Amino acid sequence: MLDVLSLYLFLPLAILCHAQTPPSNPFPAGNSTTDPLVVNLGVPYAEAPIGSLRWQASVPPSTVGNGTVVPATAYGYACPQTSDPTLSITPFQPNGGVNEDCLVLNVWAPADATDLPVFVYIHGGGYDSGSSSSFDVPFMVKNAKDKFIGVAIQYRLGAFGFLASEDVHNSGVVNAGLYDQYLALQWVQRYINLFGGNSSAVTLAGGSAGAGAAMLQAMAYGGQVNDTLFDRIFATSPYLPQQFNYSDSMPTDNYYSFAQEAGCYDPTTGDKSNIFQCLVGQDTIILQNASSIVNNRARFGHGAFEPTTDGIFVQDIPSAQLTNGNLNGNYALIGNNADEGEMFVPPNITTDAGFTAFVKFLYPLLDDNDMLQVQELYPAIDGISTTRYATDGLDNTTNAVNVSPFVTGHQQRANNLYAETTFDCPAQWLAEGFSRNGRQSYKFQYSILTSLHGNDLYSYMNLGNSLPSNMAQAFRDAVISFMNSFISTGSPSDETIYNTTVPLDTASVLKNWSSYSLDSPLQMNLNQTGGTPAITNDPRDPYHIEVIVYNDPGLSPLFSLVDAYNWEGGRGKRCDFWKSIGYKVPG
Incomplete structure (x- = not known):
């Protein structure tokens, strides 16, 4: 069992200000222990x-080098949560x-540990739920052949982290949760060496x-x-909801709705002069x-409080900025x-009309010409079989646009469109962005049955x-x-690690993993072969659809490099x- 020690912190107060350029690291040098550190939980960085x-933008703790020892023996509080309305609508209950x-x-x-690489994990949860204790980072640390240090951070969620409007922008900051993450990364840069980490x-x-x-x-x-804050990015299924400007009607309407529910705004009077100050108190x-x-x-399929374009921290939508390759980090x-x-x-969704209505519901700004292109890129196949199965990704006729292990036809068209606009395409754009300007990227797809969102975990x-x-296990x-x-x-291709x-054949494929580029858009398809078929439902599927899976014994990895652009009938074109x-x- 890992030992639990304490961390002596010297964290002078510093304030992060609005700026068009990145702020300097607010953690100046100070006295710190050099004792070996193994596990430290609930360490405050703000x-x-x-x-x-x-x-407001998060600020470091105001401790002033007074010899205080902060116990680091238990996970801290989770940030205030909200339920995911896609999966269930749960009335609020106070949680200690x-x-x-x-x-x-x-x-x-x-x-x-001495001069080890560092893995900093940001938990998921739709920007409205989750915590650092929900993900088993120490499992990765303990099972690594080449040792590294694991860090998991928390950040403000829901309205506390992503409330947005002109009012919030003028009196505080939008994207407060992103500022939290940024400050945590600055903390890592200043202090991870005390844990035996290499901040570079x-x-x-x-x-x-x-x-x-x-x-x-x-x-x-x-x-x-x-x-200056990180050298590498590891991102699976990057969630890109609609990213509005902070002052657009959607985030603004949610701001006023939040203020009304909090007793800080009465729409019958229309008085908006003191909303922000009321919320603060x-x-x-x-x-x-x-x-x-x-x-x-x-x-x-959406949350009410999510990141917005603010012109400062987030200066553009991902599909535009990632294309330009103006990015932080190298790999x-x-x-x-x-x-x-x-x-x-x-x-x-059982008809073409239902599919069209779903798309317009998701993206109401699309015009008739856009919808014609959507129909061409996500075509309905007349008389398609209702047989459900996992596509191989290589067939240009029958692919994920119309068939999956869970559903077929119009429902799958909608499922795949949502998957691509929200997760798959952001992953492609991120891989493309890091293939530019001297950077390097690698891409993969997790394909074993079943491969729901998050199942790679x-x-x-x-x-x-x-x-x-x-x-x-292999x-x-x-x-x-x-x-x-x-x-x-x-x-990912250093076989000595x-x-x-x-298995030798899997290692041979992995060591020849080519980087992603626009000229050679390759991805590693992570699949398996063999095993015993069984009918079950994925415990994470909210609809409990029965599917065919393959279980051990007899399973072995089947990895292969494939063309990501032409994958699943032309995902790159879509x-x-x-x-x-x-x-x-x-977005």
């Missing part, structure tokens, strides 16, 4: 964002495990909204941060309830799952706390190995279309 600090004083991070370091070899990582946040950190301040339970109520009213390892959309689309984060029956070992290689070197349990109308989506 002042509690309460009172006058609500909806959450608190606005939640800006903490956790560190896991091997014993006697930081991998910023995340899945889903965590990957989306990592993407936005790569875009932060227009890419002017360069590699309001009771936390009232604010948490208001955040939950408004989020539960959000459109299907990227980007992935997606084969069935990203199944969990997030209403399960009642079973392979490297020990989701479910055990090896699932539909995954070979598959998990191979995934952990190429991730370990990337964390250590910036490339692979675990000896990785993503190019969404990029071309990015400001209409917007």
Whole structure:
């Protein structure tokens, strides 16, 4: 069992100000212990964002080198949460495990660590839920052949982290949750050496909204941060909801709805003069309830409080900035799952009219010409079989546009469109962005049955706390190995870092993993062969659809390099279309 020690912190007060250029690191040098550190939990990297600090850029703790020892023996509070309205609408209930004083991070370091690479993980959860304790970063640290240090950070969520409007922009900051992550990265730069870490070899990582946040950190301040906070990005299924300007009607309407539910705005009077100040002084339970109520009213597949373009921290939409290659960091390892959309689309789309209505519901700014192109890129196939199966990605006729292990026909058209606009295309654009301007990127798809959004976590984060029956141990070992290689070197193909349990044929494929480029858009397809068929439903599927899976014994990894642009009947072309109308989506 890992030892738990304490961290002596010297963190003078500093304020992050609005700026068009990146702020300097607010953590100056100070006295610190040199004791070996193994596990440190709940380490504060910021002042509690309460009172006058609500909806302001986070600031370091105001401790002034007075010899105070901060115990680091337990996870800190989770940040206030809201339920995901896509999966269920849950009335707000106060929870003693959450608190606005939640800006903490956790560190896991091997014993006697010295100058090791660092893996900083941003948790997912749709920008409205999740915590650093929900993801098994220490599992990765303990199972790595080439040692590294793991860090998991927390950030403000829901209305506390992503409230946006002209009012918030003028009196505070929008994207407060992103500022939290940025400050945590500055903390890592200043202090990770005390844990035996190398601040020049930081991998910023995340899945889903965590990957989306990592993407936005790569875009932060227009890419002017360069590699001062991290050298590498690992992002799986980067979540890109509609990214409005902070003053657009959608975030503004949600701001007023939140203020009304919090008792700070009465629409019958129209008085808006004191809304922000009222919110700053309001009771936390009232604010948490208001955040939950408004989020539960959000459109299907979206949250009410998500990152916005603010012109400062987030200066453009991803489809535009990633194309230009103006990014922070040098190397990227980007992935997606084969069935990203199944969990997030209403399960009642049975006609072409229903498909069209769904698209217009998602993206109301699309015009008739845009909709014609959507119909061409996501065509209905007359008389398509209702037989459900996993496509091989290579067939240009029958592919993920119309068939999946879960559904077929019009429902699958909608599922795949949502998957591509929200997860798959952002992954492609991120890989493209890091293939420019002297950077290097690698791309993969997690394809074993089943491959719902987030199921890749079973392979490297020990989701479910055990090896699932539909995954070979050798598959998990191979995934952990190429991730370990990337964390250590910036490339997934250093076979000297692979675990000896990785089959030789799999290691041979991985060591020849070519980087992604516009001329050669290759991705590694992570699949399996063999096993025993069984009919079951994925425990993470909200619709409990029965599917055929293949279980051990008899499973073995089957990895192959494929053309990502032509994958699934031309995913690259479809993503190019969404990029071309990015400001209409917007995203």
